[in-house]
Amino acid sequence: MMNKVLFAIMLVAGLVAPFLAYPVFVMDLLCFALFACAFNLLLGYAGLLSFGHAAFFGGAAYIAGHALKVWGFPPLLGILTGTGFAFLIGTVFGFLAIRRQGIYFAMVTLALAQIIYFLCLQLPFTGGENGLQGIPRGELFGLIDLRNEVTMYYLVFAIFLIGFGIIYRAIHSPFGEVLQAIRENESRALSLGYDVDRFKLLAFVLSATMAGLAGSTKALVFQFASLTSAHWQTSGEVVLMTLVGGMGTVFGPVLGAITVATLTHELGSFGSWVQVILGTIFVVVVLVFRRGIIGEIHHFVEQRKAARASADND
């Protein structure tokens, strides 16, 4: 019930947003929201903390940008190429990372992501510290000019909805149920006969691919693939977005991404204080607000329900 209401709100807000706010900013929010949803699939449902998701987000942006700019791919094919790259490295990284558990898993993903970061910095086609600039937006199906911000916006919104839909389906499928069983108790899931490693790898690859979709789309929107997107700090930011909104909830990451990205945007003029503020939010959320915004609402509703049920019984 609550999810349906939230979905309706999200749909309406998404449709009218370009008329109320600066479209490029809203597109930025949507890319981060999809990124956070992808990340949440892994942390919130499979219980795996990846500290290297910037590699998929940022790496895919570079590949998509290169395909669009140098190979002259049409927009959608460019995005698919970037996403495909995220799928490939997601498979390799996932295969390596699931060999270790818990905290080691986080460290392994962080270190692997650093390889991609250095590649983005050092490879000849990436533009080094300046990033990959001048990516053309092109024309959708060779007909619709994407240089128009509102047209571009609706394409991004459609991509977001597709990505969100895929993740939603994955969570609410038998596959998603098994993931949650693994999160709750890995050895029990194993003893029930589930191939735990295979499920973890699938979740990892799906999450990486969707993060790549978000990153590729962002490159098309801004016509720019930035080194920042591949930096470990971006991996940290997506963790924060997911935590703030509520990990393990469907809409939490969307709300968290909007909150954190808007905050970073608004505080842009404060320079390094932004980092201090983000760090403080991190500390506060971890200490006292671990359910996140949507998580707290869920919790509140559940408690009310329980209270009412016990009152009815009396």
Next chain:
Amino acid sequence: MQVILAQALLGLNVGVFYAMLSLGLAVIFGLLNIINFAHGAMYMLGAFIALIGYSYLEQWFGISLQIGFWGSLIVAPLVVGLLGIVIERTMLKRLADLDHIYGLLLTFGITLILQGLFANYFNVSGTPYPGQPEVLGGVLNLGFMFFPTYRMFAIVFSLVVCFATWYVIEHTRLGSRLRAGVENPQLTQAFGLNVPLMVTLTFGFGAALAGLAGVLAAPIYSVSPLMGADLIIVVFAVVVIGGMGSIMGAILSGLALGLVEGLTKVFYPPAANTVIFFLMVLVLLFRPAGLFGKEK
């Protein structure tokens, strides 16, 4: 040959920093089961305390006092260790019963705070530390090559600290109590040892090691708000390669990987900053628990 030996020594110089940091991480991990993401930031903090103590005390705080290099070797670890103790008592303690990833996330937040604070007042590209003592200036003639005296001092000093730590933990009464706390905290507590106090002091000690490494690094690298962040990720890879089960393992893998990195600079420079990550991949493939590891 000369080049190789020179790079090997420089690599060893980096290696002692890896060793000191991974040692601190391993000591903390043993008792608290968390990975201190802020370890890099604490290393950075140590370097900045040395810099501020030397150059900015009067200008900023109106205290007409200059803390020299030798003073910093004592003051910085104390301050950073104290900060560690405060963090453990006020924050990490509350997370002790939760999933250990929350400890990682909390210390990540602390990293951002510390980094952001220093980035406000200091240039991101680095400030040189002017306080290197006269005695340690110049170069040493090693017979086959000349080597900066200070770097040699940093290598020897760090090795002494690392092996002293190893000795205390593995061969003294205090160490045996710590190891008992690692093995079985409940039982150790039941024997009347104050485990929570041990945990706090251990975290403080690990932090102090990072601060000390920062002071030692200050005259070599320029002091920058990001110096710790770049280092700590490599140290994480070192820790994954070595495994955190053994103190000696943490020290040795730190030294060895510093050497490998130094030698990569000779044979294939572009890979120098990623070679450790690739080695980590190999270790994950062939010996997932780490070279010295027992999985916890």
